[in-house]
Amino acid sequence: MIMQDVLKQIIKEDITSLFKAKGFIKKGNNFAKIFSDFAWTVNIQSSKWNTKENVEFTFNTGIFTDKLFGPFYKEEPPKFPTEVNSVLRLRISELKNEPDTWYKIGLSSDLDEVKREVQCDLQNVIFPHFDKFQTIEDVIQGMKRKEEQGWEECPHFLTILYKTYGYNNEAQNRINKEYTESELDSQKEFTKELAEYLGLMIK
Incomplete structure (x- = not known):
């Protein structure tokens, strides 16, 4: 067998x-x-x-x-x-x-x-x-909770979902934080490109 x-x-x-x-x-x-x-x-x-x-x-x-x-x-x-x-x-x-x-x-x-x-x-x-x-809001809140608990996932994922589903202030704050905390030039460049794609501003 x-x-x-x-x-x-x-x-x-x-x-x-x-x-x-x-x-x-x-x-x-x-x-x-x-x-x-x-x-x-x-x-x-x-x-x-x-x-x-x-x-x-x-x-x-x-x-x-x-x-x-x-x-x-x-x-x-x-x-x-x-x-x-x-x-x-x-x-x-x-x-x-x-x-x-x-x-x-x-x-x-x-x-x-x-x-x-x-x-x-x-x-x-x-x-x-x-x-x-049961809803996309449940998914977003689940991702937020996991992040607060120190669980590692690509931070851009939550930013994209925030922007897609109308949480514009949260998306804007996150993209700025991600850009500031990026250590490599390639990371900063990707974050800038993502911001432009999403219609967000790097400040």
Whole structure:
């Protein structure tokens, strides 16, 4: 029995059904529930150390917004929202406030127990986490809280969302702060370009 095949079966028969019941769509090992201004995103990440006999996997979550792609990434947004292109990216272990969580499948594993643990974490941890983000304002406030807690994310992301959704004073104050705190000339240049794109002034 090849454990990668067992994992594919679990994803197909046990995990996907739970996501689809919640309104998510699937592409590969990525899931997304799309709203008008953003999307909830999940990626199933397999360990790079996986073998035929032992497989480990985990869940990564995020909130996708296409508003970052023109001003920041300078490209068209992908047609399918993915966790890797999201903000507020959190692994299941961070949502559970536990050390790095990997679900393990081996030749001696109790597969029913693994399935129960995965289903429990989806229903009691991941879905309730997403339920806190019902509007783009929830997303913006979530990013603001994380930043205040010292959580590192590109500071331009919140500036772009502030400006896009009419928080003009907040956007203006942030862009000036980002420019002042930039240590490299290339960072200052990018911040100036972003300000111009967004219709903000560097003072």
